[in-house]
Amino acid sequence: MTTILLSYNEVQTLTRKAASGAGLPHGVAEDIGQAAVWLSARGVDAIRVVVAALTDDRQKILAGQAAIDALCCGETEEIVLEDRDCGLLLIGLAGAASMNAGLTLAVRLGGGDLVPLVRVSDVAEWVPSAATLRLMSCDVDDTPARFGAPRPAATDVGGYAEALGLAAKTYVAATELSRAQGAGAGTTDND
Amino acid sequence: MTKMVLDLEARPALTLRSPDVVMRLRRMGASFPTRLSFLRSLIRSLAEDGSSVSRPVWSMDDRGFGDAVYTLKLGGHDYSLVAFSSPLPDELRSDRVIAEAWDTSYVLYDGVPDVAEIDRLRANAPRQEAGRFGPRDLVLSRANKSVRFFEHVADRLAGGRQPDRDRLSEVGYLLRTTAVYGNGKFGIADRFVLAERQWLDGPFQAEMLTVWLIREFSHDLVEHVARCRAPETFVPLAPELRRHIGVGNSTGLGMAPFLANHPLLLNNWVLARETALARVRSKPYLDDATLHRLAELWRQAGTHLDQWTVEDDALMARILGLRGEWAEAQAWIDPARLRAVSCPVGSLLDRSRFMSVDFQELLAALVIEMAGAENDDLVDSMASVREATLQPGMRLSALCGLLRDHYGWALAIAFDKPAETAQFWYVSEEKLEPRLGRRASEPGADLELPLDIARQIQRLDADLADEPGTRTVAAFLADFPQHRHAVRRIQAAANAPYSEIRDNLLSERCRPINMLRCKLAFFGASKFDPRSDRWTRITLFQGAPTAGEIAVGETDDCWLPVLR
Numbered sequence: 001m002t003t004i005l006l007s008y009n010e011v012q013t014l015t016r017k018a019a020s021g022a023g024l025p026h027g028v029a030e031d032i033g034q035a036a037v038w039l040s041a042r043g044v045d046a047i048r049v050v051v052a053a054l055t056d057d058r059q060k061i062l063a064g065q066a067a068i069d070a071l072c073c074g075e076t077e078e079i080v081l082e083d084r085d086c087g088l089l090l091i092g093l094a095g096a097a098s099m100n101a102g103l104t105l106a107v108r109l110g111g112g113d114l115v116p117l118v119r120v121s122d123v124a125e126w127v128p129s130a131a132t133l134r135l136m137s138c139d140v141d142d143t144p145a146r147f148g149a150p151r152p153a154a155t156d157v158g159g160y161a162e163a164l165g166l167a168a169k170t171y172v173a174a175t176e177l178s179r180a181q182g183a184g185a186g187t188t189d190n191d
Numbered sequence: 192m193t194k195m196v197l198d199l200e201a202r203p204a205l206t207l208r209s210p211d212v213v214m215r216l217r218r219m220g221a222s223f224p225t226r227l228s229f230l231r232s233l234i235r236s237l238a239e240d241g242s243s244v245s246r247p248v249w250s251m252d253d254r255g256f257g258d259a260v261y262t263l264k265l266g267g268h269d270y271s272l273v274a275f276s277s278p279l280p281d282e283l284r285s286d287r288v289i290a291e292a293w294d295t296s297y298v299l300y301d302g303v304p305d306v307a308e309i310d311r312l313r314a315n316a317p318r319q320e321a322g323r324f325g326p327r328d329l330v331l332s333r334a335n336k337s338v339r340f341f342e343h344v345a346d347r348l349a350g351g352r353q354p355d356r357d358r359l360s361e362v363g364y365l366l367r368t369t370a371v372y373g374n375g376k377f378g379i380a381d382r383f384v385l386a387e388r389q390w391l392d393g394p395f396q397a398e399m400l401t402v403w404l405i406r407e408f409s410h411d412l413v414e415h416v417a418r419c420r421a422p423e424t425f426v427p428l429a430p431e432l433r434r435h436i437g438v439g440n441s442t443g444l445g446m447a448p449f450l451a452n453h454p455l456l457l458n459n460w461v462l463a464r465e466t467a468l469a470r471v472r473s474k475p476y477l478d479d480a481t482l483h484r485l486a487e488l489w490r491q492a493g494t495h496l497d498q499w500t501v502e503d504d505a506l507m508a509r510i511l512g513l514r515g516e517w518a519e520a521q522a523w524i525d526p527a528r529l530r531a532v533s534c535p536v537g538s539l540l541d542r543s544r545f546m547s548v549d550f551q552e553l554l555a556a557l558v559i560e561m562a563g564a565e566n567d568d569l570v571d572s573m574a575s576v577r578e579a580t581l582q583p584g585m586r587l588s589a590l591c592g593l594l595r596d597h598y599g600w601a602l603a604i605a606f607d608k609p610a611e612t613a614q615f616w617y618v619s620e621e622k623l624e625p626r627l628g629r630r631a632s633e634p635g636a637d638l639e640l641p642l643d644i645a646r647q648i649q650r651l652d653a654d655l656a657d658e659p660g661t662r663t664v665a666a667f668l669a670d671f672p673q674h675r676h677a678v679r680r681i682q683a684a685a686n687a688p689y690s691e692i693r694d695n696l697l698s699e700r701c702r703p704i705n706m707l708r709c710k711l712a713f714f715g716a717s718k719f720d721p722r723s724d725r726w727t728r729i730t731l732f733q734g735a736p737t738a739g740e741i742a743v744g745e746t747d748d749c750w751l752p753v754l755r
Contacts, residue, residue: 005378007326008375025673027673031581074584097581171620172617174621175634177633178619
C-alpha cells in the first residue's frame with residue numbers, strides 16, 4: 001500500500017470538502033473534518049475511513065451524528081455501532097465532541113471495558129462493530145490525550161484520490177469570465 | 192452601545208461600540224492598523240526577548256540570484272528564513288495566485304537547516320503550491336520584485352547615491368509577497384505546533400516573522416546587487432531610508448472568506464480592539480504628556496495621509512476627504528479645550544460621529560495608539576484555540592432568543608429581491624481559490640460556498656417557527672441537519688458579539704475589498720492600494736525597526752509610517 005503524509009489541516013480540510021462533495025450539509029461536513037483529525041491523531045487513516053463511510057450510506061452518518069447529539073445531552077444512554085467504517089467515523093465524531101465540549105463520552109469495547117475517549121491515544125486496532133458509545137456520569141481524572149501523534153497517521157493514496165474526487169464536486173469549472181473577473185485582477189503585474 | 196464586563200480584575204464595566212455599528216462592511220473597510228495589530232506585537236516580542244538576527248548563508252551571484260538563510264532565536268527556539276532568489280522573465284511575473292514562478296521564495300524553518308535541508312527546500316520552495324513540505328517548515332511564502340523601484344535603488348546605491356525620496360515614499364517596498372501560507376498548507380507544520388511556542392502563539396505571528404525577515408532579505412539583496420555592480424562607488428542604504436522600506440503584499444479574494452469562516456477568531460480580534468478603545472474612552476482626563484503625544488500622533492497621521500496616494504479613484508476621493516477632515520478637526524485637540532472637559536477622549540469620539548467613517552476609524556486607531564502599552568495585555572486574548580462548538584442540549588427557546596438578540600440584521604434582509612443574491616462565492620476548479628461570481632450570468636451558483644450567513648439564518652428561523660421551545664437542539668437537528676452550521680454560529684454569538692460580519696455577503700453592494708482591508712489592518716498593514724473591488728496591495732513593516740535596530744523595539748513610525 002502506498003501512503004502519503006499530510007498535515008492535520010490537510011486531513012481536516014480534505015475530509016470536510018469530501019463530505020460536502022458527497023452531499024452532506026456544511027455543518028455536518030465541518031464535524032466530519034474534526035472527527036478525521038481526532039481519528040488520524042490516534043493511528044487511523046481517517047481519509048480512508050471517511051471516504052468509505054461517505055460512499056456507503058450517508059443516512060447512517062446523519063443518523064449516527066444525531067444519536068451522538070442525543071447522547072451528549074442525555075436524551076439517549078447508549079449507541080450501538082454497527083459497522084466498521086461508519087462506526088469508526090462515529091467514534092471520531094464522538095471523540096471530537098468529547099474534546100471540544102469537555103464531555104466524558106466513552107466506548108465500551110467487545111471485552112466490556114469502558115474507555116473514556118478523552119484518554120484514548122490509539123484506536124487503529126479497535127473493532128467498532130462490537131462497540132457501543134456511552135456518556136459517562138463521572139469526570140475523568142486523567143489528563144486528556146489531545147493529540148496522540150505530532151502528525152496524522154499515513155494516508156493511503158487510493159483513499160486520498162477518492163477524497164480528492166469527492167471534494168472536486170464542490171468546485172466550479174473556470175470560464176473566461178471567471179478568469180477575467182472572478183478574482184478581479186489582471187494577469188501581469190510588473191511595476 | 193454594548194455593555195460588557197471584560198476584565199475580572201476589578202475594572203469598571205466598559206462601554207463598547209455596538210456590533211451593529213462596528214461589524215458593517217463599510218466600516219470594516221475603513222480599518223486602520225493599531226498597536227494591537229499582529230506585526231506590532233511581533234516587534235515588541237522580538238525586542239523583549241532580545242532576539243538578534245544572523246545570516247549564516249549568503250550564496251548569491253552578482254545579479255542577486257542564489258540562496259540565503261537568516262536565523263534568530265525567539266522564546267528559546269531557533270527559527271530560520273530560507274530564501275531563494277531566481278531569474279524570472281517579466282511576462283511570468285504576476286501577483287495572482289495563478290502564477291507558477293516568482294522572483295523569490297521562502298520557508299520559515301523550525302531550527303537551523305543543514306545543507307541537505309536547504310537542498311530539499313530549494314527543490315520545493317520555488318514551486319510553492321506544487322511543492323511538498325514537512326513538519327519543520329512553518330511558513331511558505333513568495334515575493335516578486337517591484338522591478339523598476341528595485342532597479343532604481345540598486346542603480347542609485349551603485350552610483351554612490353541614496354534612492355529618490357519621492358519614489359521611495361510612493362512605492363515603499365522592494366519586494367511584494369503574493370502569498371504567505373501557514374497552518375499545515377501543502378504539508379507544512381500545523382498551527383497547534385506554534386500555539387505552544389512562546390511569542391509565536393498569537394495570531395499570524397510566524398507569518399509576520401517571515402515577512403519581517405523577508406524585508407531584511409530585500410534590503411540585503413538590493414545592496415548586494417548594487418555593490419556587485421560598482422564596488423568602488425557603492426554606498427549602503429541610509430538607516431532612515433532602510434527603515435522606511437517595508438514589504439509589499441498583494442492580497443486577493445482568497446483572504447476574504449477567512450473572516451466569515453473563523454467567527455470566534457474575528458470576534459477576539461475585534462473585541463480586543465474595541466476593549467482598548469473603550470478603556471481609552473473611559474479616561475476621565477489626559478495628563479500633559481498624553482496630550483503632547485496626542486498632538487504628535489495627529490501630525491503623524493496627517494503627514495501619513497499626505498503621503499498616501501492611490502490610483503483607485505474611489506479610495507483616493509476618500510483619502511482627499513479624510514485629509515480635509517483631519518485638518519479641519521485639528522482644533523479639537525487643543526490642550527486647553529481637552530483639559531476643560533471630562534472624559535476628553537469620549538468627547539473626541541462622540542464629536543467624530545458627525546464626520547466620515549474613515550475619520551472615525553482613524554481617530555479610534557489614534558487614541559488607542561496614544562494610550563501606548565496600557566492595552567498590550569489584550570494581545571493575549573486575540574488567539575482562538577478552537578472554533579465554535581455545538582451545544583446540543585440547548586432548548587430551542589434559548590436558541591431563538593439568541594437568534595433574535597444577535598441576528599436582527601440578518602432577519603431584516605429582503606432575500607426576495609434579486610439584488611440581495613446578485614453574487615455568489617465559489618471555489619475555482621482551476622486554482623482551488625475562492626472566487627465571486629454573478630448569479631444571473633455565470634454558472635456555478637449551485638456549488639456556492641456557505642458564506643450566505645444571513646440567508647441561512649433566515650431559513651433556520653423559518654424552520655424554527657413551528658417548533659416547541661422545549662425541544663432540544665439535538666432533536667431539532669436530527670430533523671433538520673442542514674441547519675447545523677447556522678445553529679453553531681448562533682450559539683457562539685452568545686459569548687462572541689463581534690463574530691459576524693453584519694452585512695449580506697451575497698448582496699449587489701458587497702465589496703470584498705472591505706473584508707480584505709479589515710483583516711489586513713489587524714495584520715498591521717498600511718498604504719492600502721486597491722486594484723479592484725476584490726484585491727489590494729498594501730505595505731507591511733514600513734517604518735518598523737530593522738534587524739539591526741530590533742533591540743530598541745518599536746519606532747515612532749510603526750503605527751502609520753511617515754517619511755520625514
